[in-house]
Amino acid sequence: MDPASDFRHKEHTVSATNRAAAHRRRDERPFSVEIGELRRTPGTRRHVHLEASLSDLAVSGSAVPEGAPISLDGVIESVHEGILLTGTVRAPWSGPCRRCLKEARGEVAVEVRELCVEHGDEETTYHLEGDQLDLEPIVHDACILELPLAPLCGEGCLGICPECGADRNVEPCSCAPAPDPRWAGLSVLTGGLAAGGAEPDGSGAGGSTEGRRSRR
């Protein structure tokens, strides 16, 4: 059996770095659980609490810091089709604030409910084989889906002045203040005095993960 097949993640999350990580920890699987007895007794369940660090958990805007603890709390249940995991994955993240570029931090907390089967659809289930079940692919995918693409250090971050480059969280600069949106109509009438107000990030991507969770 190809040892890498355990890590054949769902297509949308597979990247070169993920594959490298999978190969590296072939014999070091901190999220692996023994399920022999569970599988032989359908209908039974067991609590799992696992905590370990994983490498190369990153999206374009943020990452789980190297060595940071990632936890999985939940229940594994022997069901007709295989093993059902229900639980919560938690991991800290950090990344540059999209407005001020200073380091922003937070934590992802993801509810997971995933089915692991022996011969299942790779798009909707995870792989199960033998008496050891490696939950790392589930933990990995949950983190990748929730890591913010455009982090904010705080909702009130004032960002960097587009005119002089000053960090407006530290000190106000003497450039024209961003126009009050209530006067936007007026500035159009007056010929748009200042071009300010356009945020450098502009993306509006927020920290939201909506729209990226479409695998079901």
Ligand SMILES: [Zn+2]
């Ligand atoms: Zn900021």
Ligand SMILES: [Zn+2]
């Ligand atoms: Zn300025």
